[in-house]
Amino acid sequence: MSGSTPMMRQYLEIKEQYPDAILFFRLGDFYEMFLDDAVTASRVLDITLTSRNKGAAEEVPLCGIPYHSCQPYIARLVEQGYKVAICEQVEDPKAAKGIVRREVVRVVSPGLVVDTDTLEPKENNYLLAVAAGRPGRFGLAVVDITTGEFSLTEVSEPEGLRGELLRFNPREVLLATGEEGEALRKELAGILDGRRVEWLPDWVLAPDRAEGALRAAFDDAPLEAFGCAGLTGAIRAAGAVLYYLEETQKGLLPHLRPPTTSQGGDFMVIDEATRRNLELTATLHDGRRKGSLLGVLDRTVTAMGGRLLKHWINQPLLRIEPIQARHEAVAELVERSLLRDELRTALDGVYDLERLNGKISMAHANAKDLTALRASLERLPGLVELLAECESPRLIELRRNIDPLEELCALIAAGIVDDPPFVLRDGGIIRDGFNAELDELRAVSREGKGWIARLESQEKERTGISSLKVRFNKVFGYYIEITRSHLARVPEDYQRRQTLANAERYITPALKEYEEKVLGAEERLTQLEFDLFQGLRRQVAAEGARIQATAAALAELDVFTALAELAHERDYVRPEMDESGDLEIREGRHPVIEAMSLSERFVANDLLMDTRENQILIITGPNMAGKSTFMRQVALIVLMAQMGSLVPAGSARIGVVDRIFTRVGASDNLARGQSTFMVEMTEAANILRHATPRSLIVLDEIGRGTSTFDGLSIAWAVAEYLHDVPEVAAKTLFATHYHELIDLALTRERVRNYNIAVKEWNEQIIFLRKIVKGGASHSYGIQVARLAGLPREVIDRAREVLKNLESGEFEGEGEPRLARGKGRKKAAASPQLSLFESAADPLRQRLAELDVQCLTPLQALNLLDELKALV
Numbered sequence: 001m002s003g004s005t006p007m008m009r010q011y012l013e014i015k016e017q018y019p020d021a022i023l024f025f026r027l028g029d030f031y032e033m034f035l036d037d038a039v040t041a042s043r044v045l046d047i048t049l050t051s052r053n054k055g056a057a058e059e060v061p062l063c064g065i066p067y068h069s070c071q072p073y074i075a076r077l078v079e080q081g082y083k084v085a086i087c088e089q090v091e092d093p094k095a096a097k098g099i100v101r102r103e104v105v106r107v108v109s110p111g112l113v114v115d116t117d118t119l120e121p122k123e124n125n126y127l128l129a130v131a132a133g134r135p136g137r138f139g140l141a142v143v144d145i146t147t148g149e150f151s152l153t154e155v156s157e158p159e160g161l162r163g164e165l166l167r168f169n170p171r172e173v174l175l176a177t178g179e180e181g182e183a184l185r186k187e188l189a190g191i192l193d194g195r196r197v198e199w200l201p202d203w204v205l206a207p208d209r210a211e212g213a214l215r216a217a218f219d220d221a222p223l224e225a226f227g228c229a230g231l232t233g234a235i236r237a238a239g240a241v242l243y244y245l246e247e248t249q250k251g252l253l254p255h256l257r258p259p260t261t262s263q264g265g266d267f268m269v270i271d272e273a274t275r276r277n278l279e280l281t282a283t284l285h286d287g288r289r290k291g292s293l294l295g296v297l298d299r300t301v302t303a304m305g306g307r308l309l310k311h312w313i314n315q316p317l318l319r320i321e322p323i324q325a326r327h328e329a330v331a332e333l334v335e336r337s338l339l340r341d342e343l344r345t346a347l348d349g350v351y352d353l354e355r356l357n358g359k360i361s362m363a364h365a366n367a368k369d370l371t372a373l374r375a376s377l378e379r380l381p382g383l384v385e386l387l388a389e390c391e392s393p394r395l396i397e398l399r400r401n402i403d404p405l406e407e408l409c410a411l412i413a414a415g416i417v418d419d420p421p422f423v424l425r426d427g428g429i430i431r432d433g434f435n436a437e438l439d440e441l442r443a444v445s446r447e448g449k450g451w452i453a454r455l456e457s458q459e460k461e462r463t464g465i466s467s468l469k470v471r472f473n474k475v476f477g478y479y480i481e482i483t484r485s486h487l488a489r490v491p492e493d494y495q496r497r498q499t500l501a502n503a504e505r506y507i508t509p510a511l512k513e514y515e516e517k518v519l520g521a522e523e524r525l526t527q528l529e530f531d532l533f534q535g536l537r538r539q540v541a542a543e544g545a546r547i548q549a550t551a552a553a554l555a556e557l558d559v560f561t562a563l564a565e566l567a568h569e570r571d572y573v574r575p576e577m578d579e580s581g582d583l584e585i586r587e588g589r590h591p592v593i594e595a596m597s598l599s600e601r602f603v604a605n606d607l608l609m610d611t612r613e614n615q616i617l618i619i620t621g622p623n624m625a626g627k628s629t630f631m632r633q634v635a636l637i638v639l640m641a642q643m644g645s646l647v648p649a650g651s652a653r654i655g656v657v658d659r660i661f662t663r664v665g666a667s668d669n670l671a672r673g674q675s676t677f678m679v680e681m682t683e684a685a686n687i688l689r690h691a692t693p694r695s696l697i698v699l700d701e702i703g704r705g706t707s708t709f710d711g712l713s714i715a716w717a718v719a720e721y722l723h724d725v726p727e728v729a730a731k732t733l734f735a736t737h738y739h740e741l742i743d744l745a746l747t748r749e750r751v752r753n754y755n756i757a758v759k760e761w762n763e764q765i766i767f768l769r770k771i772v773k774g775g776a777s778h779s780y781g782i783q784v785a786r787l788a789g790l791p792r793e794v795i796d797r798a799r800e801v802l803k804n805l806e807s808g809e810f811e812g813e814g815e816p817r818l819a820r821g822k823g824r825k826k827a828a829a830s831p832q833l834s835l836f837e838s839a840a841d842p843l844r845q846r847l848a849e850l851d852v853q854c855l856t857p858l859q860a861l862n863l864l865d866e867l868k869a870l871v
């Protein structure tokens with residue numbers, strides 16, 4: 001219907017290839033959108049919707065934006081999750097026979113933004129592909145096209161996959177159509193919200209094709225070079241990413257780095273729940289950086305450093321030597337405060353070399369980007385010299401890795417003026433003396449302009465007309481303008497060109513001669529400048545790998561100096577690292593809470609955990625006492641130590657931890673269609689399945705989301721399991737309001753009780769914030785409720801009810817009912833406990849038949865259910 005004109009036919013043909021994108025169709029100085037695209041774009045961009053052939057049967061909705069200010073419009077559409085295909089005129093309209101040839105030159109989507117002005121400087125903008133690997137394994141490929149970073153990972157559990165997705169936090173995710181993609185979408189439910197999902201045809205991910213594409217992208221290197229040989233999932237995901245880049249960027253990106261591959265075992269594993277709960281890079285309540293660990297730690301002065309720091313927080317190390325190497329570098333910079341200041345001052349003037357390099361190699365960079373590169377490179381010799389003083393091996397290595405790129409710096413300095421314009425087509429970019437032809441053309445143009453400028457005063461004098469003016473416009477070029485009242489004095493040699501209401505415009509042969517010179521020279525000039533600029537940009541792009549290597553070294557240097565600055569300011573210490581499995585922290589503090597302005601001073605606390613005597617610490621104490629704070633602070637100190645930072649403590653000895661698990665609070669995950677309790681149990685099951693004796697577990701009030709007895713039973717069983725089963729015997733911090741759990745220490749040798757001290761005073765409680773040995777006898781829930789302002793009657797009645805409950809909780813001899821009985825088979829030597837003292841015989845029998853060793857956590861849960869039914 002709308003294809004009645006050749007242009008519309010061309011439009012529809014192109015649009016057919018990009019059905020899911022909004023097509024920006026270049027028409028002269030505008031990008032036009034038609035039909036449904038126009039309706040959508042006019043709504044999202046708030047621009048006027050008009051139509052072609054208005055009123056006719058073939059009315060076509062239409063809207064447009066000027067091409068020279070298209071960036072903000074593209075950014076807004078992409079921000080809203082749309083994909084934009086940019087279709088340009090690819091031949092000169094003057095030279096075209098018939099309709100101008102048009103092609104899509106680039107597609108922009110949330111994961112493919114190259115206009116770095118619209119991106120957060122200290123955040124990567126990731127595009128991520130997920131693909132299934134060998135049974136039970138998942139591969140991921142991640143790209144940031146602004147920096148050229150490309151990495152592959154394989155994980156072996158769905159939890160790991162979700163954790164990785166959260167770690168990279170991509171704006172766009174690539175999945176294969178068909179069953180595989182559908183299954184992955186279900187697996188990632190909740191996590192994909194707010195991210196664009198692009199569905200790729202499944203043949204793209206065929207293992208052979210993907211492998212071929214990956215190798216072809218990097219000089220046919222063998223897969224071993226990328227460390228991904230045999231990792232089918234990672235290779236397939238890489239194939240997906242490369243395909244999408246090829247399709248949308250029209251050719252691969254020259255600055256894309258060969259991928260690096262990581263697998264389980266390289267970094268500390270932090271699952272999805274733990275990442276969120278510990279608020280590593282975003283807070284739980286508003287998802288912002290401020291208030292998170294990253295928010296506190298980030299003192300970097302460059303965008304590259306900011307992004308690297310985030311990586312480090314997200315990927316703490318496991319091997320002692322590299323951890324210590326980082327500590328040593330930071331510690332040296334803490335000591336040398338003058339050097340640190342100088343380094344930070346020098347780094348402060350360094351622009352985002354990674355993204356500049358990306359722009360340069362994708363040919364998006366303008367002259368200002370090259371001067372920014374030059375200004376950054378000029379800092380390098382100074383930085384290298386400052387680093388010459390350093391002694392720690394990592395800093396010495398960084399110094400070696402900084403390539404001063406002096407010839408590149410000199411090239412840009414010689415070629416580009418100090419403060420060039422943003423626009424590339426209007427000249428004024430290339431420095432005098434860089435190119436002889438350019439200098440000559442400039443001289444001609446200058447001379448001509450000078451002659452024309454002098455003409456005005458000469459002619460005024462010759463004609464005696466004081467209001468005579470020499471002017472220029474695009475239609476007539478240069479002309480002489482004389483007002484009506486002086487027409488009588490116009491000389492013979494003036495030739496009239498135009499008559500206005502109160503003036504006449506003239507030219508002279510000499511004026512036209514000079515005009516030709518000037519305009520000819522200028523036209524040639526701008527073209528030549530543009531060509532020279534492009535040549536320069538290509539020369540710089542050819543050194544992309546060196547720029548990237550230097551950028552990486554600078555980013556790391558920035559992170560070291562930033563961590564040192566923070567450590568100095570907040571009085572952190574260098575932790576001692578070993579493989580002992582112990583955690584010994586003196587005067588530890590919570591890095592984020594201590595940095596907030598509290599009404600009270602932050603109270604430091606000690607901790608001792610090991611695998612011999614202090615494996616499980618049961619922490620009791622009233623609400624609001626500081627249990628969660630204490631446990632999180634331990635986890636954060638361990639994580640900070642292993643990422644290479646110094647830690648907020650008086651002293652610390654950290655036995656390297658392989659995973660940190662947390663089960664904290666009630667984090668609803670209704671998006672996954674699970675209840676609060678179900679989420680809690682799923683997380684607990686995950687912990688029991690994956691913990692190792694080298695792990696650290698933080699359990700905050702497990703079992704709270706169900707009835708008291710059910711919850712207590714589960715908490716009890718979980719603690720016993722962590723104690724008794726050697727394969728999962730992780731160091732565990734277990735905060736609880738079930739005071740019955742204190743009794744676990746009676747029967748389990750590596751369980752210790754602690755509580756957070758409070759003082760009672762006039763029915764009030766005073767929080768002392770000190771962790772002390774022993775269990776708390778009391779939860780003071782009612783006092784805290786009173787602090788919160790519950791009405792007096794409610795508080796009084798609660799006291800009464802509590803009294804009744806408490807009297808029922810103990811038996812005649814004052815023993816808690818829970819502390820008696822048979823307990824698990826394993827603890828034969830200890831006093832026997834049973835939760836089910838009064839149960840009838842079938843229950844006993846069922847219990848006796850049980851082989852606890854053979855139960856999975858899920859079976860254990862089902863069993864509990866069954867046992868309860870028997871009761």
Ligand SMILES: Nc1ncnc2c1ncn2[C@@H]1O[C@H](COP(=O)(O)OP(=O)(O)OP(=O)(O)O)[C@@H](O)[C@H]1O
Binds near residue numbers: 600624625628
């Ligand atoms: N060591 C400390 N020094 C100073 N203030 C602290 C300390 N620990 C905790 N606080 C303050 O107490 C508040 C409550 O702490 P937290 O949430 O850890 O208590 P909790 O015992 O886990 O409470 P609940 O059992 O109700 O969850 C914190 O928000 C913080 O402001």
